[in-house]
Amino acid sequence: MRNLSLEPLDRPEGMPTHEYAHRRLRQAIMVGSIRPGESLTIRGIAEAMESSPTPVREALRRLSSEGALKVLDNRRIMVPKMTxxxxxxxxxxxxxxxxxxxxxxxxxxxxxxxxxxxxxxxxxxxxxxxxxxxxxxxxxxxxxxxxxxxxxxxxxxxxxxxxxxxxxxxxxxxxxxxxxxxxxxxxxxxxxxxxxxxxxxxxxxxxxxxxxxxxxxxxxxxxxxxxxxxx
Amino acid sequence: MRNLSLEPLDRPEGMPTHEYAHRRLRQAIMVGSIRPGESLTIRGIAEAMESSPTPVREALRRLSSEGALKVLDNRRIMVPKMTxxxxxxxxxxxxxxxxxxxxxxxxxxxxxxxxxxxxxxxxxxxxxxxxxxxxxxxxxxxxxxxxxxxxxxxxxxxxxxxxxxxxxxxxxxxxxxxxxxxxxxxxxxxxxxxxxxxxxxxxxxxxxxxxxxxxxxxxxxxxxxxxxxxx
DNA sequence: TAATTATATTTGTGATCACATTCTAAAGAT
DNA sequence: ATCTTTAGAATGTGATCACAAATATAATTA
Structure with a gap:
């Protein structure tokens, strides 16, 4: 996995980590800075935003429900390819x-x-x-x-x-x-x-x-x- | 919180707990067996399906992204009321x-x-x-x-x-x-x-x-x- | 009795750990 | 050289624990 760089993004006090993670990833996907086919790892994201796997996983679940991410059979998570x-x-x-x-x-x-x-x-x-x-x-x-x-x-x-x-x-x-x-x-x-x-x-x-x-x-x-x- | 009874529902082998939790809760909401205004607790659901908070939370995040649940300011989770x-x-x-x-x-x-x-x-x-x-x-x-x-x-x-x-x-x-x-x-x-x-x-x-x-x-x-x- | 304060319980949250599966790559065989 | 096997690392997953905030209950006061 490429070292993904996420813009720090403003974080209002009291915002839960999982929501913050969701917003950051969402923003990154929205402007197309995460490429289709690129596979994301939970630990990689957690490390990139200095937190732990638990809240990141919640963010990823939301994103997948929103169609922004796809979970493969391998349980690997990636941005869906466009056709x-x-x-x-x-x-x-x-x-x-x-x-x-x-x-x-x-x-x-x-x-x-x-x-x-x-x-x-x-x-x-x-x-x-x-x-x-x-x-x-x-x-x-x-x-x-x-x-x-x-x-x-x-x-x-x-x-x-x-x-x-x-x-x-x-x-x-x-x-x-x-x-x-x-x-x-x-x-x-x-x-x-x-x-x-x-x-x-x-x-x-x-x-x-x-x-x-x-x-x-x-x-x-x-x-x-x-x-x-x-x- | 009322003791919620979730139909056991079929679980294919190898299906992750968080997905199983998602399907069970989804089914319950879909047929209207969880009432609007009723607040759900993570531990309560985890206990009802004999698992732990972690996968249940992932299921709840998905459901909230799907509009099936609403997270209140208290961070409490409930089925949205109808108007x-x-x-x-x-x-x-x-x-x-x-x-x-x-x-x-x-x-x-x-x-x-x-x-x-x-x-x-x-x-x-x-x-x-x-x-x-x-x-x-x-x-x-x-x-x-x-x-x-x-x-x-x-x-x-x-x-x-x-x-x-x-x-x-x-x-x-x-x-x-x-x-x-x-x-x-x-x-x-x-x-x-x-x-x-x-x-x-x-x-x-x-x-x-x-x-x-x-x-x-x-x-x-x-x-x-x-x-x-x-x- | 009603309102307020104090205590106890419940609850959401996030980090950590252990386990099983999957992926990677080095070593070996054909 | 190409394919197969095997050891190591990486990864998803789920349970558990500690902490803080919120809620509920009990005790106290007006």
């Missing part, structure tokens, strides 16, 4: 899930929420301008999350995040081989539609944002990237 | 998720799969006739699962099961107070549509099955049930 078919399923699911989340959120959206989204979008533009892909990615997710969590009874955010998590490792590969991830910005359209409380238009903007953004990879481009990464 | 709003969200999500799963499965469905579904449906009718609600519920799930897993690249089954899991405790309440859960059988329509490989018709049948089945509870009926259960 063209799986990528297609993930994009299609992401579109359906997030359109639904957006529609359900619209009735609860306040001007305050929309303003917040506009701020995030602006920050993301800044990150893109600096070619800071990882930050742009995180801000893009925060943009979407802000919208969906406007619904107080929302229950599908964990599922949306699960899809993001499964897409993460591929983004890591893409970011390595493509100079800059092209964030097709349908965020302005989404914001405009939100101000009019037009649920259909919001859903359409979200759909386009996904399909023209990360979903816009051609089959051949995906195959090429996966081949480059030795998948 | 009318949450119930509405769950049904709407279930409909969207399963329609999508069905559509993506249709191209991969073979006659073999359809025959299997017909068998399951027949068994479910038998269970309903015997007023065996728990078995009918499980067979209903198997019917749906058989369809969705026909898609080899399917990735949303865990999410569908998560919704089922979150609906479970409410079904437990409903089964206690309603003589018989009325399974509106749109399964025949689904099977007929599948034989014609008509994806739209299949999705429509699944949608009706959900909305007229468990989703058919009126708001007042849900409130009534929750009040009866002291929620």
């Amino acid at each position: 063209v078919e799986r990528f297609g399923e993930l994009i299609a699911l992401r579109s359906v899930l997030e359109q639904h989340a957006a529609r359900r959120a619209v009735p609860h959206v306040t001007e305050r929420v929309i303003d917040r989204m506009a701020e995030i979008d602006q920050a993301q533009d800044g990150a893109i301008a600096r070619a800071d892909n990882a930050t742009a990615l995180l801000l893009n997710q925060e943009f979407h999350r802000t919208l969906y969590t406007a619904n107080p009874d929302q229950i599908l955010m964990p599922m949306v995040e699960s899809v993001w998590l499964q897409l993460g490792p591929f983004l890591g590969i893409a970011m390595e081989h493509v100079a800059q991830l092209y964030f097709v910005d349908r965020h302005q359209e989404a914001i405009a539609a939100l101000r009019k409380r037009d649920a259909d238009a919001v859903a359409a903007a979200i759909d386009l944002d996904i399909r023209e953004g990360i979903g816009g990879f051609e089959r051949s481009a995906i195959e090429h990237l996966l081949r480059l990464a030795g998948q | 009318v709003e949450r119930f509405g969200e769950l049904i709407a999500l279930r409909s969207v998720l399963e329609q999508h799963a069905a559509r993506r499965a249709v191209p991969h469905v073979t006659e073999r799969v359809i025959d299997r579904m017909a068998e399951i449906d027949q068994a479910q009718d038998g269970a309903i006739a015997r007023a065996d609600n728990a078995t009918a519920l499980l067979l209903n799930q198997e019917f749906h699962r058989t369809l969705y897993t026909a898609n080899p690249d399917q990735i949303l089954m865990p999410m569908v099961e998560s919704v089922w899991l979150q609906l479970g405790p409410f079904l437990g309440i409903a089964m206690e107070h309603v003589a018989q859960l009325y399974f509106v059988d749109r399964h025949q329509e689904a099977i007929a549509a599948l034989r014609k490989r008509d994806a739209d018709a299949v999705a429509a049948a699944i949608d009706l099955d959900i909305r007229e089945g468990i989703g058919g509870f009126e708001r007042s009926a849900i409130e009534h049930l929750l009040r009866l259960a002291g929620q």
Whole structure:
């Protein structure tokens, strides 16, 4: 196993070790810094974050339930490998899930929420301008999350995040081989539609944002990237 | 904490304790035999299944990631309470998720799969006739699962099961107070549509099955049930 | 009697250890 | 050289223990 380097990440006082481990690993997978096929060892992670196997195991169980990790028959744990078919399923699911989340959120959206989204979008533009892909990615997710969590009874955010998590490792590969991830910005359209409380238009903007953004990879481009990464 | 009784459940040789614990608890929640609001203790569960805290904790972490359990601020763990709003969200999500799963499965469905579904449906009718609600519920799930897993690249089954899991405790309440859960059988329509490989018709049948089945509870009926259960 | 404090118990948490399985690689045989 | 065998190391797993926080129970006070 490669010596994995995990960003220290902020740890609020009183947060249990297993949760901290979960957040750190999750973050690492989300931005694609743990490569597919790479196998993780419990002791290795525990050592890397100066704790013990017990809480790390709990974190790994959660991650595997979230689809971020796969337990092999050997009981070895790894980041699932990406395939063209799986990528297609993930994009299609992401579109359906997030359109639904957006529609359900619209009735609860306040001007305050929309303003917040506009701020995030602006920050993301800044990150893109600096070619800071990882930050742009995180801000893009925060943009979407802000919208969906406007619904107080929302229950599908964990599922949306699960899809993001499964897409993460591929983004890591893409970011390595493509100079800059092209964030097709349908965020302005989404914001405009939100101000009019037009649920259909919001859903359409979200759909386009996904399909023209990360979903816009051609089959051949995906195959090429996966081949480059030795998948 | 009440002395919880977990059905022993079959345990294949070599299955780790944490996974066995996960399956047993999951099963119990799925059929609604653990009541919402009831708080679970790690040691209590470990004792009930004659093991130790460590693997039980791993099982609980997974269940909480699957939405089946909620960790409170006290770090206490309980089955989330149901509300009318949450119930509405769950049904709407279930409909969207399963329609999508069905559509993506249709191209991969073979006659073999359809025959299997017909068998399951027949068994479910038998269970309903015997007023065996728990078995009918499980067979209903198997019917749906058989369809969705026909898609080899399917990735949303865990999410569908998560919704089922979150609906479970409410079904437990409903089964206690309603003589018989009325399974509106749109399964025949689904099977007929599948034989014609008509994806739209299949999705429509699944949608009706959900909305007229468990989703058919009126708001007042849900409130009534929750009040009866002291929620 | 009601409220408050003090004590005891329960509970979540994380580190450690022992055991069995799996993986790695060195040694041997074909 | 290639395959097989074998010894060593690494790894997942589950039980146990100690500690701190939370809860419940008993004792005390107003």
